Amino acid sequence: MVEEPSPAGEAAAISPLASLWRNRDYLILWGGQAISTAGTQVSRLALPLLVLALTRSPAQAGLATSVAILPYLVLSLLAGALADRWNRKWVMILCDSGRTIAAGSIPVAAVTGHLSLVQLYAVALIEGSLNVFFDLAETAALPRVVGKEQLPVAMSQNGATYSATSLIGQPLGGLLYQIGHAIPFLADAVSYAVSVISLLFIRTELQGERDAVVPNLRLEITEGLAWLWRQPLIRFMAFLGAGAWIPLYGNYLLVIVLARHLHASPATIGLIFAANGVGGMLGSLVGGHLGRRFGFAPVVIASVWIWVLLWPLYAIAPTPLALALITGTIFLVFSIYNVVQMSYRLLLIPDALQGRVNSAFRLIAFAGMPAGTAVTGALLQGIGNTPAVLLLFVWLLVLAVITSVNPHVRHALPFSAVREI
Numbered sequence: 001m002v003e004e005p006s007p008a009g010e011a012a013a014i015s016p017l018a019s020l021w022r023n024r025d026y027l028i029l030w031g032g033q034a035i036s037t038a039g040t041q042v043s044r045l046a047l048p049l050l051v052l053a054l055t056r057s058p059a060q061a062g063l064a065t066s067v068a069i070l071p072y073l074v075l076s077l078l079a080g081a082l083a084d085r086w087n088r089k090w091v092m093i094l095c096d097s098g099r100t101i102a103a104g105s106i107p108v109a110a111v112t113g114h115l116s117l118v119q120l121y122a123v124a125l126i127e128g129s130l131n132v133f134f135d136l137a138e139t140a141a142l143p144r145v146v147g148k149e150q151l152p153v154a155m156s157q158n159g160a161t162y163s164a165t166s167l168i169g170q171p172l173g174g175l176l177y178q179i180g181h182a183i184p185f186l187a188d189a190v191s192y193a194v195s196v197i198s199l200l201f202i203r204t205e206l207q208g209e210r211d212a213v214v215p216n217l218r219l220e221i222t223e224g225l226a227w228l229w230r231q232p233l234i235r236f237m238a239f240l241g242a243g244a245w246i247p248l249y250g251n252y253l254l255v256i257v258l259a260r261h262l263h264a265s266p267a268t269i270g271l272i273f274a275a276n277g278v279g280g281m282l283g284s285l286v287g288g289h290l291g292r293r294f295g296f297a298p299v300v301i302a303s304v305w306i307w308v309l310l311w312p313l314y315a316i317a318p319t320p321l322a323l324a325l326i327t328g329t330i331f332l333v334f335s336i337y338n339v340v341q342m343s344y345r346l347l348l349i350p351d352a353l354q355g356r357v358n359s360a361f362r363l364i365a366f367a368g369m370p371a372g373t374a375v376t377g378a379l380l381q382g383i384g385n386t387p388a389v390l391l392l393f394v395w396l397l398v399l400a401v402i403t404s405v406n407p408h409v410r411h412a413l414p415f416s417a418v419r420e421i
Contacts, residue, residue, distance in 0.1 A: 254376050272327065
């Protein structure tokens with residue numbers, strides 16, 4: 001079925017170089033999510049710190065962070081099919097309304113003296129579940145808002161915004177945590193509420209016309225899986241993502257534990273993660289350009305090898321500043337990689353399949369996230385900091401070799417050719 005172009009897509013076709021800053025609905029979507037993401041970054045640092053304060057266990061802190069990602073393994077395929085069937089705008093509104101309530105329950109429980117580890121796990125699970133639906137609906141909707149010509153630029157800008165909010169949000173999270181352990185979660189709840197309000201003002205239809213057929217979730221999910229499996233490059237990138245996320249998502253807990261070993265305060269740890277924001281913002285800003293200039297394969301292959309070279313430095317980092325420099329550089333490279341692979345993927349997927357294919361991709365790729373924090377926490381507690389770093393380094397080395405010899409990566413089409421498909 002041929003989709004009708006969105007108003008934004010028609011504008012992009014007439015004027016490919018038209019600035020995203022003149023796209024009203026993109027600005028509303030971007031602005032609301034920038035505020036929401038800033039709130040998430042504030043509470044993201046607070047969660048493992050709060051669990052560590054309650055339990056003094058890196059394994060428990062890793063497990064709490066993993067709980068928020070587990071819904072991707074259970075709900076991704078269902079959420080992707082429903083994101084292609086339901087009104088994507090209202091999916092996002094309802095999800096952020098639920099996340100407002102969930103995050104807001106933590107400061108309420110803290111004030112009334114009923115905050116517990118069980119509640120922290122429950123909130124992480126609820127927010128993670130709603131995030132699955134929200135994220136897939138937003139990703140599927142983005143090509144409707146900006147059109148194909150502007151998609152790589154939009155992905156770069158979104159990535160830069162995420163990194164900028166990390167730059168601001170995580171140091172702010174550390175500072176707010178020192179003032180009051182529940183305050184970061186209150187800020188997160190307010191940011192979700194702002195997102196809900198902003199989404200109400202979007203005019204663009206966030207999905208094309210659909211065939212009037214009897215809904216069949218099993219068939220719809222199978223179509224998304226089948227499309228992904230028939231694309232060897234996208235399939236490989238999904239499995240590469242799963243492998244890479246094990247050390248990269250566990251990196252968050254790793255840096256917290258290493259920084260605490262160096263006697264860093266929560267505010268200092270927040271500043272260390274500000275380096276992620278700086279690196280991620282720079283990487284996102286240049287990622288689209290590097291993808292067009294050098295091509296998909298060189299950027300992806302170079303990224304995994306740079307991760308390999310940087311990772312062992314964690315074992316000898318003598319100060320919090322050194323941790324910040326290593327982490328910032330790793331996430332600069334990760335942001336370049338992420339902009340390139342995600343833009344490439346969204347250009348290839350038909351609109352009617354965006355939710356289902358992206359859900360199938362993330363089901364595979366994001367499997368490394370809960371494994372990453374759980375494995376990293378277990379390694380840090382079981383064998384110590386330096387052996388854990390070196391074991392994760394060996395894992396990255398294996399991934400780099402496999403990526404370098406994969407023929408589908410090495411012979412991927414340039415971006416200009418993908419846009420014509």
